[in-house]
Amino acid sequence: MPDPKAVNSMFARIAGRYDLANHLLSGGVDHWWRLWLVRAVRDTQPGAVLDLATGSGDVAFALADGLPRGVEVIGMDFCQPMLDEAVSKRAANPRWTKIGFKQGDGMALPLPDAAFDALTISFGLRNMADRHQALSEMRRVLRRGGRLFVLEFSQPYFWFRPFYYAYLKFVLPLVAGRVTGDRSAYEYLGGSIESFPDRAKMSEEIRRAGFSDVRATPFTFGIVALHEARA
Numbered sequence: 001m002p003d004p005k006a007v008n009s010m011f012a013r014i015a016g017r018y019d020l021a022n023h024l025l026s027g028g029v030d031h032w033w034r035l036w037l038v039r040a041v042r043d044t045q046p047g048a049v050l051d052l053a054t055g056s057g058d059v060a061f062a063l064a065d066g067l068p069r070g071v072e073v074i075g076m077d078f079c080q081p082m083l084d085e086a087v088s089k090r091a092a093n094p095r096w097t098k099i100g101f102k103q104g105d106g107m108a109l110p111l112p113d114a115a116f117d118a119l120t121i122s123f124g125l126r127n128m129a130d131r132h133q134a135l136s137e138m139r140r141v142l143r144r145g146g147r148l149f150v151l152e153f154s155q156p157y158f159w160f161r162p163f164y165y166a167y168l169k170f171v172l173p174l175v176a177g178r179v180t181g182d183r184s185a186y187e188y189l190g191g192s193i194e195s196f197p198d199r200a201k202m203s204e205e206i207r208r209a210g211f212s213d214v215r216a217t218p219f220t221f222g223i224v225a226l227h228e229a230r231a
């Protein structure tokens with residue numbers, strides 16, 4: 001399991017170039033993954049949404065764009081330099097100004113019980129030191145029947161794996177190292193993606209944390225999956 005201090009300082013180091021590296025490394029597909037996520041959230045008609053591990057805020061911004069005005073969106077992350085990026089981007093769009101960005105650790109959320117109708121976490125759960133604890137916290141802050149949306153790297157379709165793992169091992173650290181100046185951060189990223197559970201195992205972990213109606217949808221040859229569940 002990742003060491004929280006090391007994860008925090010790693011994201012602090014790459015915060016300023018995180019967005020650029022993200023868009024380059026995904027070839028821009030990250031935009032579509034976020035749109036699919038927002039569409040799924042919108043279908044559940046939430047009144048208040050927490051975007052956990054919000055990082056530089058792109059999911060929170062996509063939620064504010066895609067959900068009706070008046071829906072409360074809070075972005076939370078434990079890494080202040082990533083939140084600083086989010087806050088500096090917030091001023092660019094009047095629809096985003098009401099998003100609240102707050103510092104908080106996914107292992108012990110500084111939030112009351114049953115405060116949200118929906119919780120999104122995108123590419124964040126993989127970095128949490130104890131996934132069961134993190135998922136239990138997510139369930140605690142969701143109201144009964146509230147919805148969990150986990151967008152995360154997954155294990156791709158069998159035939160695609162050799163190409164993908166070669167990309168993670170050789171291309172990703174090289175390109176991201178040049179963009180962010182921190183090759184080791186992306187060697188960690190590649191390793192954490194390769195060792196992350198597949199859709200069936202992830203679904204089981206979500207169920208074990210007390211969620212029901214768990215389902216997983218693969219995107220882009222299965223390299224990413226959206227897990228949805230009910231608290």
Ligand SMILES: C[S@@+](CC[C@H](N)C(=O)[O-])C[C@H]1O[C@@H](n2cnc3c(N)ncnc32)[C@H](O)[C@@H]1O
Nearest residue numbers: 011053054055077078079082105106122124127
């Ligand atoms: C790969 S980034 C994802 C950011 C954003 N959700 C996105 O999709 O671009 C992972 C984020 O998880 C945050 N994170 C990792 N562990 C955390 C924890 N225990 N509590 C809160 N945030 C955490 C990191 O600080 C980082 O901003």
